[in-house]
Amino acid sequence: MEQAIYEDKRTSKIDKEEKRTILVKRKRNLKKFMPLFIMMLPGLLYFLINNYLPMLGMVIAFKEINFTVGIIESDWVGFKNFEYLFSTKDAWIITRNTILYNVVFIILTMSISIGIAILLNEIKNKIFVQFYQSIILLPHLISFVIISYLVYSALSLDTGFMNNTVLPAIGEDRVSWYMEPQYWPYILTSVHLWKGIGFSTLIYFAAVIGISEEYYEAAKLDGASKFKQIFKITIPLITPVIILLTLLAIGRIFYADFGLFYQVPMNSGMLFDTTNVIDTYVFRGLLGLGDVSMATAAGVYQSIVGFILVLTANFIIRRVSKENALF
Amino acid sequence: MNDEKRWQIYGHVVMIILSVLAIVPFVLLIIASLTDEAVILAEGYSFFPSELSLEAYKYLWNMNDIITRAYGVTLFITAFGTVISLVITSLLAYPLSRKDLPYKNLFAFLVFFTLLFNGGLVPTYFVYTQVFDLKNTIWALIIPIILTNGFNVLLMRTFFKESVPDALIESARIDGAGEWRTLWSVVLPLATPIMATIGLFQAVIFWNDWMNGLVFLTDTRLYSLQVLLNRILEDIQFLRTADLGGQASDAMANLPSASIRMAIAAIGVIPMLIAYPFFQKYLKKGIALGGVKG
Secondary structure, eight states, X not given: OHHHHHHHHHHHHHHHHHHHHXXXXXXXXXXXXXXXXXXXXXXXXXXXXXXXXXXXXXXXXXXXXXXXXXXXXXXXXXXXXXXHHHHSHHHHHHHHHHHHHHHHHHHXXXXXXXXXXXXXXXXXXXXXXXXXXXXXXXXXXXXXXXXXXXXXHHHOTTTOHIIIIIHHHTTOOOOOGGXXXXXXXXXXXXXXXXXXXXXXXXXXXXXXXXXXXXHHHHHHHTTOOHHHHIIIIIHHHHHHHHHHHHHHXXXXXXXXXXXXXXXXXXXXXXXXXXXXXXXHHHXXXXXXXXXXXXXXXXXXXXXXXXXXXXXXXXXXXXXXXXXXXOO | OHHHHHHHHHHHHHHHHHHHHHHHHHHHHHHHHTBOHHHHHHHOSOSSOSOBOOHHXXXXXXXXXXXXXXXXHHHHHHHHHHHHHHHHHHHHHHHHHOTTOTTHHHHHHHHHHHHHOOOOHHHHHHIIIIISOOTTSGXXXXXXXXXXXXXXXXXXXXXXXXXXXXXXXXXXXXXXXXXXXXXIIIIHXXXXXXXXXXXXXXXXXXXXXXXXXXXXXXXXXXXXXXXXXXXHHHOTTHHHHSOOOSTTHHHHHTOOHHHHHHHHHHHHHHHHHHHHHHHHHHHHHHHHHHTTTO
């Protein structure tokens, strides 16, 4: 017992000395590393303002915002904004739309781009491969403002290509596209795929061309058909990439592509039932077309559920393949 | 062998169909912008209009003040914003790539956490309008998207770690180079691929951004091209109220709105279509580099 206390004292003495030398070292270190800290300053300051201050700003979801007295002086109302939000039909609609669209997008994007990547890999002429890649990637670079012009040229009631050329040709009546919500799940999905398929094809293609030619040679010797090669070699070997990309997308399932859902339906109120998502709801609330406090509550709801989903997705990625986990 | 050939043909057929689908909307846009107004009203936007006309472009030429100004704003925010992005990103990424940086994990976490969690649009809006007076300034089009989150920083850090050997930095130090000098003359020359990639992605983001204009601007003189396009799409009437000077007001009476909409979108998209062949190579490389981790 005594021995132990004595030992304890002795080690604490050594600890103190060690600590002192560490402190001195650290001071010298700080001086030495000062230029590095100065380099980091603008970036860290930026994240403080652009990312961390807004996180603190999330407290306004728990206030009744009164612009005449300012945000800081506004009254605290606890969870009242959330209660309001979840008592409206909107909360259900925006959650449903956000998740359902994302689920459809994830499944279609994955299966279509894998199919395209595999077919692209069949083409042996490098120049053609490069050419096709460039063309299908082009829509990825176009802003949603321009895309909404493109969609408008197809769907405008009076002058659109659909109403003037396509529908008359098949003997159908004109459709007021921007007023009939039932068509929009198909329209938005098509536009999303049109814009995004090139990008994800390129990612899958990078995985497909990484597969060693030897596997295919061996399979051919065994007389395996192309289909067999695809399902027994290509797809199993790119499965890690498929899982990774899918989980990352699931982590973002609570976030919608604002441009797609705001610009492409031209912000048409008649379509909200099938086009309103959390991001557009928050935006309209902010710009005074809805309730600011409820919009903030919806934003906080999105951030928190989104955060939980990212953590969950990463947890699963760690389980599946540790080196691909984000953290 | 026969099997190979057949699959090659499948590949070409599918890719040709996809390429056509990717291009066709742009073709319709350009043809529509070149179609006579009366023809559009009678036949709608069409690939084979019965009469072409340059009326919409002539009209836009008359209001070139607004459009030139918007182009100027877009060019400025794209050039300036991209440079600032690259400077801030590399200055933060380099120290984080150093194994000996004190509190490295803490700093890396602060950067990384911005990928996982964000305050959302409303608090961000209040920070930029109430704490900093960004509303109706040109900075509103630049600052919120310089970095957005830590993704590019982490991408660049990984590149530095993998492509700049520690020994090289050590020998620069022994030769008496300070940290700034090391970064400038040892690290950055090795980092041109990642600088090109991130620079390109950022340039596209700045060029295409319309949301900050929508959120922070009411002053039409600060409109970038995308913000102007957005405003015109919302309201073709905007053209009438915008300050166009005296002689243009005659043209207002018979505004060719159906073709002018498309002409103005064409003006927005054509520079991208022209520049695209020159940078598509770097873009594809960049996607392979950052895509999976993104």
